[in-house]
Amino acid sequence: MIVAGLGFSSAATVDSLRMAFERASTDRRVDAIATVADKEGHAALAAFVQTIALPLHFVAPADLAGQRTLTCSARSRAxxxxxxxxxASALAAAGALGGPGARLTSPRHISDDRLATCAVAIGGQT
Structure with a gap:
């Protein structure tokens, strides 16, 4: 199971999300999208997921805290x-959907407008 995790500002647009996703998922067939549950109902997220026709999984904020990441944003940490x-969203969802031992394929990628980030993780069973 390959999962693309999204992190984004409330000001992010569909284009912000698309750009970050395309950068992170180059040469990968992504099976699902994941993000923190706090983002449920975000209009740009709903529109983006509809255009790429992938299942969307929401990760509880508590499930992000224990994830080891390759990069560090002070805002995310706080x-x-x-x-x-x-x-962390990619890791948590890939682990839940694809089995233990999920790993990131690279650090997060950032959209040009810096409003969205995306990282891809592979579940342990793939």
Whole structure:
């Protein structure tokens, strides 16, 4: 199971999310999208997921805190107890959906407008 995790500002647009996703998922067939549950109902997220036709999984904020990430945002650390919402969401969902031992394929990728990030993780059973 390959999962793309998204982290983004409330000001993020569909284009912000698409750019970060495309950068992170180059040469990968992504099976699902994941992000923190706090983002449920975000209009740009709903529109983006509809355009790529992938299942969307929401990760509880508490499930992000224990994830080891490759990058560290002070804001993510203060709010969610993890260095990167994108990386932690991808890891948590890939582990839950694809089995233990999930790993990131690379650090998060950032959209040009810096409003969205995306990271890809592979579940342990793939």
């Amino acid at each position: 709010t969610y107890g993890t260095g990167s919402v994108a990386e």
